[in-house]
Amino acid sequence: MHFLYSPYIVPLFAAGAISVWVAYYAWSHRTVSGASALALLALAVSDWAIGYALEIAGADLATKVWWAKVEYIGTTTIPLLWLVFCYNYFNQNRPMPARVIAGLGLLPLLTLVLVFTTEYHGLIWSRYFISRTGDFSSLGVVHGLWFWIYWIYAYFLLLIGTYFIIRLIRRKHGLYRWQIIALIVAAVAPWVGNFLYVSGLTPVANLDLTSYGFTVAVVSIAWGIFRLQLINLLPLARDTVVDEMEDGMIVLDARGRVADINPAAAAMIGFSITQAIGRSAVELFGRWPALTKKYEDVLDAFEEISVGEGESQRWFELSLAPLRNKDKTLVGRLITLHDITKRRQVDERLLQLSRAVEASPASIVITDVSGQIQYVNPKFTAVTGYTLQDALGNNPRILKTDQTPPEVHRQLWETILAGKEWHGEFCNRKKNGELYWETASISPIIDADGKIINFVAVKEDITEHRRMQAQLQVQNRYLTVLHEITLDLLNRRELDDLLRAIVNHAADLLHSPYREIMLKEGNELVVHSFTPNQGFLSGERVGRDIAKLAWQAHDAGQPVILEDYSTWADRRTTDDPAPWSAVAEFPVMVGQRCVAVIGIGRSRPGQLFTPEEIQTGILFSRLVGLVLDNINLYTSAMQEIAERKRTESLLQESEARYRQIVETANDLIYRTDAQGHILYVNPTSLRLFGLDRIEDILGKSYLDFIIPDWREKVRRLYVRQFLSGESNTYFEVPVLTLDGHELWLGQNVQVIRDDGRVVGFQAVARDITAIKQAQEALAIARDQAQEANHLKSDLLARVSHELRTPLSGILGYAELLRDNTFGPLSEDQRRVAKTIVESSEYLTNMINDLLDQAQIDAKKLVLRFSECSPADLLGGLKEIMAVSAQKKGLTLRTVLEPDAPVTVYSDPQRLRQILINLVANAIKFTKQGEVSIRILGANPTHWALQVSDTGIGIPEESQAIIFEPFQKVDSSLTGRNRGFGLGLSITKQLVDLMGGQLELASKVGEGTTFLVTLPINKR
């Protein structure tokens, strides 16, 4: 082997040496993923670099070939190791499996074998030679087929490796900028070198720069390791620990700038990671200037801090730690923030709860399962006098008294051991021995496993409450007694009974078996009521020397209480086996005077009278005072009663008289209650109904006696009277007697009131059967007359119809004759013709009037109303009547007064008929002068027709009858004018039908005026 120095080998040796150093360093950190691969990679690179250097330095072909082959050891392993390094570095905790590496290494191994045997098959180098360019010489080769296969494979591996590096760069936001640059250089450098070599752009022909590229790559990685601790600051740790952890972590470099920050910390301070990195801590924590100032130069700290306020207040555990490198120089600080807001909130709530328990107005006791007290609150201490220290470890039994029935405790334990809540009342004893009552709610506390771990008792002192309740009960009893006594007083009970009742009530209420009452009479007390075995008798007079205690109360005017009578010096001797203990004497005062003394006593020693009980006793003594004071009233009441009795007997007399009247009356008299049940009937009623005894009718409803068809109607009538309270009604009802006779009663019914309320009815009825029958007969007669009228009207209608046709012939021809239609007539002939005409006209009018009258009688006349004009009526009438007036030489004047209505609603035909009748009448009875027709307004609702003449007039005595049918005033006056028949009568009836009035004013010899007033009937 011969070598020649060439300057090109220096960098290659340098690269080789660096690579070896990198290999050593990486190997020493081989526990880190990718490190061992990096070590091997660096070795391979150094092999390639050194091999290449020796190839260049080789002086002959054989030397160059040999070292070129040695180079291939590196060349064939580098792509694989690069891939493995990149893969392992990228996938920190999942290194590439060995069999994958082995599989991928098959082809490089085969290639290496082929390289060393290429002289025999030319698959790697088909030709080789020394290539020389100036002072640079290397082995020139023509590559064989396998080389290109491997070349493609190698690039494939390199590409994948590079791909991982690039992904790493993209992903690792937490890396130092220089770390990224180092990795980029490592990824790119081999490619640049190789690119330059393959594209022929190398400064010296055939100088393969790929090895330099790899050198740069490993140096760059080494720089990352050496300077930037690329392998030490593990991306993995960041990923899995730092990034994921809930605590915030910030790394500051020596200058206080953010070198690293995890998402949790970023979220806490409100910056994004990319925003935060590189910023100064002062800037980052600008929102909390106080904190920043406080910790600006602090290296080491551990503290709880809070930021924000109210709802958004958060708590952190802040820890600051210095970061030093191996030689202990400070490289930065590590800040960790641990969010303890939740914990703080829980603490806070617990604090509140415990404060609530402490401040609770109810006593709270917590015990363990065995009943040992673990906690009592201050209220408990306040109530019982036991402090927490006193109570701890003790059993609540310390409070127990015999006042609470043992049953209560048994039931309490049963309930709470079953896991249920217990409510109840205890009578307990305080530390000072005082008794008190309390209600308790005791509930077990159950842990997650369902096991009872504690009992909590919440208790309230109800001593006062119970006392009030007891007092209320006593007051209630007192009121009851008061009520009873009031009733007794009203019932005029004997004084002694009354007093005994009051004293007994009082003694019962005050749990005192012994009771007595003594009334003051003169200078002595007289025993009025007592319990046996006291050595007294009712009515016994007791002097001052005997009942000393009672006298004491009498003199003091105040109750006197003795706690133990049996030991009292002045006690009475009695035969009672159970001697008195507590005794109370209450004076009974009327004004300033003591009129009696009540004494009560107990035999059970120690059972004293409470202040409330004494108050009750005083109340009762007042009551007795009241009763005694009312004795005068009682006496006067007795007198009043005697008076009342006398009045009553007077009343009874008067009642007897009335009874006699009622019982002998011819009318039926009876009474019912408000529901109509008969309470009383007089004998007349019984007789009329065919009843024997009054009992047969009492209690029955009055309706039972009314004939069934009428019952509902009658019932409604009297219900109405009941509701309206109308004092009297008259009604005629048909009733049935016992034997089925129908009777008509006309009855007056009055309501009976009590205190304004209708409580019943009283009826006076008369038998009106006979009157009713007469009425019915009349009604039948009336109906028959009506029927006859109908028949008459029909007959007349038919007859008139039959008469009119022949009359038509008579009137028609007579008129034609008279008017010379059939040639001129002689005077006699003309007179005859005229008579025939007039007779026919008379007959026609007669028929018309008869027909009208029949219609009116049968109530069949129909008025046909329409809008009509009084002016037109007047005009039409003048036209018709003018001729007949003229014939008699009379003036016919028509006047429409200004106040006449323009239209009226009426029957124009009948109006005409009325006027024609009146005017014809006027003309008929007037020899000279005038007939005037006026229409005028009578008042806002009525109008009037007035027909006046200057005729003969109507005598006063006839004025009343001229409107009756077929009346003639005086035939001498009417002369030959026959037939003052139906006209006026019909006129009058028509006016009546139209709702008007026909009036007449007349003086014989001066004239007559008819005034018809009619309603206007405005529509």
Place this chain on the structure above:
Amino acid sequence: MSKPLALIIEDDFEIANIMSISLANEFETEQFADGRAALSRLAQVIPMLIILDLHLPSLSGTDIFARVRSDARLETTKVILCTADALRAESLRSQADIVLLKPISPAQLRQLASRLIGEPR
């Protein structure tokens, strides 16, 4: 100028004759005792006036009246109804131009007829 035509429909010959004579001065009159005959004549002529008795054999006056009133051709024709039935006269009064209750005075008929044809319909 010939006189206007008046049709007298009346089954009583004498009454019809009286009417005819009464109106002879002002009208050309034709008499019909039978309703059907009158109707067939009405199909040919347009009379100015019809005097119609309500009580007729074969076809009642009421029917003829209804036909006349419903015939647009006879719109200008005036009708005087005649009857011996006072109640019917009452009830028909609102429908016909004039209703006359028998007996009928020739003078009155003449007067009414002249006045009737003098007023417009």
